[in-house]
Amino acid sequence: MLKQRYSIIWDCCCDHGLLGMSLLQRKLADKIFFVDILSPQMALLEKDLHGRFSGDKANWQVICQDLNDLEVPEVESQLFIIAGVGGNKTIQFIESLCAAMPTLPFDLLLCSVHGNYAVRKVLIEHGFFLKEEQIVFENNRFYEAIYVSQSGGQAIAATGSVMWDKVNPKHQQYWQKTLDHYRKKAAADPAAFGSIVADYEALLITG
Ligand SMILES: C[S@@+](CC[C@H](N)C(=O)[O-])C[C@H]1O[C@@H](n2cnc3c(N)ncnc32)[C@H](O)[C@@H]1O
Structure with a gap:
């Protein structure tokens, strides 16, 4: 790098x-x-x-x-x-x-x-x-x-932007893991974490 x-x-x-x-x-x-x-x-x-x-x-x-x-x-x-x-x-x-x-x-x-x-x-x-x-x-x-x-x-x-490779299974796994993490947090505190979930959902790194 x-x-x-x-x-x-x-x-x-x-x-x-x-x-x-x-x-x-x-x-x-x-x-x-x-x-x-x-x-x-x-x-x-x-x-x-x-x-x-x-x-x-x-x-x-x-x-x-x-x-x-x-x-x-x-x-x-x-x-x-x-x-x-x-x-x-x-x-x-x-x-x-x-x-x-x-x-x-x-x-x-x-x-x-x-x-x-x-x-x-x-x-x-x-x-x-x-x-x-x-x-x-x-x-x-x-x-x-x-x-x-x-x-x-x-x-x-x-x-993150250019780091994501949508067809890389490891990146798909990392995106899902990150999204799950913030969805859990948003369930407890939607005001603080709802927009973060929306930002990651918009990336849509999925196989
Ligand atoms: C896990 S090591 C990271 C080592 C290396 N940078 C790496 O990535 O492998 C974390 C280091 O941060 C140091 N550290 C924690 N707080 C610090 C601070 N306020 N100022 C300077 N060093 C700090 C710790 O002493 C420890 O050596």
Whole structure:
């Protein structure tokens, strides 16, 4: 999904840092920051990076702190990757980053473990546009990889748009699962979830 080079890529909530390390190997940025709140894990990662990338020490840095408190340099061409956390946390991080950079456009690559409809709504509110999106099926779970930019692209649809392949049985399964989930929620709270059900029904990804 990532082809473009950036000045800075942030591997946010990086845990073992595997994603950021693969980007370091591919030399996709001048600098890669690894950020996570867990200090023992960050100490291990720092050691691991020294072992594997000692020659490229200027190209990476480990930061142990809450992503919501991140101080971001005034540099153009920055990408923040946030993967493997829930929808509410992802939304909180997007809000924090937008507050930290009110006038500097940036890109995001998101892969939330759920709550993508609400995540996309927040992206739309904050002036992001779609670069690319994909449905990912891994370890028997569905994810949505959402790559967006404040510098232009296609309009974002809250349900996802170009990622859906109507003849792909896995996509049909994911659509049905998502629809069932929101129908259950709408049965308990029609005012909050009725329109979400209607949006997914309108997609009609069925065999
Ligand atoms: C399941 S791991 C995701 C790892 C990796 N991004 C992936 O997709 O495989 C979630 C990580 O988020 C980190 N995390 C949770 N809240 C955070 C916060 N407020 N600031 C920074 N990191 C946070 C946790 O410490 C944990 O390492």
